[in-house]
Amino acid sequence: MARLLPPHAWRSKGTIALARSLLGKHLVRRRRGGGVEAHLITEVEAYQGEADLASHARRGRTARTAVMYGRGGVWYVYLCYGVHEMLNLVVGPPEHPAAVLIRGLDGISGPGRVTRALGIGRELNGKPAARRTGLWLEDRGVRVPRGRVRASARVGVAYAGPVWAAKPWRFRWEPPARYRAGG
DNA sequence: TACTCGATCGGA
DNA sequence: CCGATCGAGTAA
Numbered sequence: 001m002a003r004l005l006p007p008h009a010w011r012s013k014g015t016i017a018l019a020r021s022l023l024g025k026h027l028v029r030r031r032r033g034g035g036v037e038a039h040l041i042t043e044v045e046a047y048q049g050e051a052d053l054a055s056h057a058r059r060g061r062t063a064r065t066a067v068m069y070g071r072g073g074v075w076y077v078y079l080c081y082g083v084h085e086m087l088n089l090v091v092g093p094p095e096h097p098a099a100v101l102i103r104g105l106d107g108i109s110g111p112g113r114v115t116r117a118l119g120i121g122r123e124l125n126g127k128p129a130a131r132r133t134g135l136w137l138e139d140r141g142v143r144v145p146r147g148r149v150r151a152s153a154r155v156g157v158a159y160a161g162p163v164w165a166a167k168p169w170r171f172r173w174e175p176p177a178r179y180r181a182g183g
Numbered sequence: 184t185a186c187t188c189g190a191t192c193g194g195a
Numbered sequence: 196c197c198g199a200t201c202g203a204g205t206a207a
Binding site for chain 2: 045047054055056078080081082083084086088099101103110111112113154155156157159160
Binding site: 056059062063064065078079081082083 | 199201202
């Protein structure tokens, strides 16, 4: 039983809760040719507000960050280090720039590897998480107990200064064998 | 227009 | 540890 999670499911307030709730959901990709594959989300990071000095929104609204100021439920994809595409889900109400970086899937560790493995690029930037865009989210009934989620500091954000770099907004979850591919 | 610096990764 | 590789953001 797979329940589609439409864009409006990501428009409530509470960036951290929304980020945590992405763990255990499935990121579903339709490939050219029509094949569909679903990947269990195992690691995310939350970025919230202009005050968060680790967030791209720290410099306010710009051409790149405009998508973060829109409604939740759309993809924010950008190029990092001139090499890797990073996939984020914009969350929250309009005018509140918040996003959740998809850092890891079952069997795929690292945000650059996630996009490479699924064939995701900036053409998806600003597009909604919906079937018609070829990249969407589903709840397939996987339960993630709070106690099984490890929170730690976000990766690669030393530039944000000690206070913001230390925020425990990276969330990891090790899926039990029964939920894993082939398990 | 001229810089600087990345929400990373793979190979020395 | 280091280089790749390029666009956003800033200063001028």
